[in-house]
Amino acid sequence: QVQLVESGGGLVQPGGSLVLSCAASGFSLDEYAISWFRQSPGKEREGVSCIRRGRGGTMYAGSVKGRFNISRDNAKNTVNLQMILLKTEDTAVYYCAARRSDPWPDPWEEDEYEFWGQGTQVTVSS
Numbered sequence: 357q358v359q360l361v362e363s364g365g366g367l368v369q370p371g372g373s374l375v376l377s378c379a380a381s382g383f384s385l386d387e388y389a390i391s392w393f394r395q396s397p398g399k400e401r402e403g404v405s406c407i408r409r410g411r412g413g414t415m416y417a418g419s420v421k422g423r424f425n426i427s428r429d430n431a432k433n434t435v436n437l438q439m440i441l442l443k444t445e446d447t448a449v450y451y452c453a454a455r456r457s458d459p460w461p462d463p464w465e466e467d468e469y470e471f472w473g474q475g476t477q478v479t480v481s482s
Contacts, residue, residue: 358382358471362452365476368442372480376437378452378473386410386428389459390435391469394448394478403464404450405437415463420446442480449475 364376378390389409395401405426406415414426425438435452453469 360452360454360471360473362450362473362476365450365478367479367481369482370442370444370480372442373438373440374442374478376439376450376452376476376478378435378437380433380454380471383454383471385433385435385454386430388454388456388471389463390426390428391453391455391459391463392426392437393451393453393464393466394446395451395475396445396448399448401451401466406459406463407435408459409456413460415459439478442478444480447478447480449477451475 359381361379364374368374387409391406392404393401394404404417404420405424407426423441427436452473454471455469457468
């Protein structure tokens with residue numbers, strides 16, 4: 357069965373950190389570009405970070421640049437999103453998604469993604 361599963365969400369105080377993980381079953385993640393998206397209540401889903409397949413480059417939304425880092429762990433067939441200096445506005449459901457096509461220059465085109473996870477909740481609150 358082909359699926360993506362996110363994990364690592366939770367409740368954290370402002371300034372704290374979390375690591376989200378996107379695990380794949382049924383296919384190899386390193387053959388796909390992987391992006392993280394997030395959606396807050398009442399807002400549209402937005403792209404957060406993207407990593408090209410193989411040893412490709414990365415891209416970050418301006419609001420998270422310098423605080424989030426996306427990386428691959430091919431041995432575990434996962435893509436991780438390390439988040440530090442979290443802010444209340446980072447509160448959202450975070451989704452990972454996979455696409456075969458190269459994500460450049462627009463990695464946030466959601467129709468291009470073939471697989472989506474179910475999401476993991478991140479809440480930043482004191």
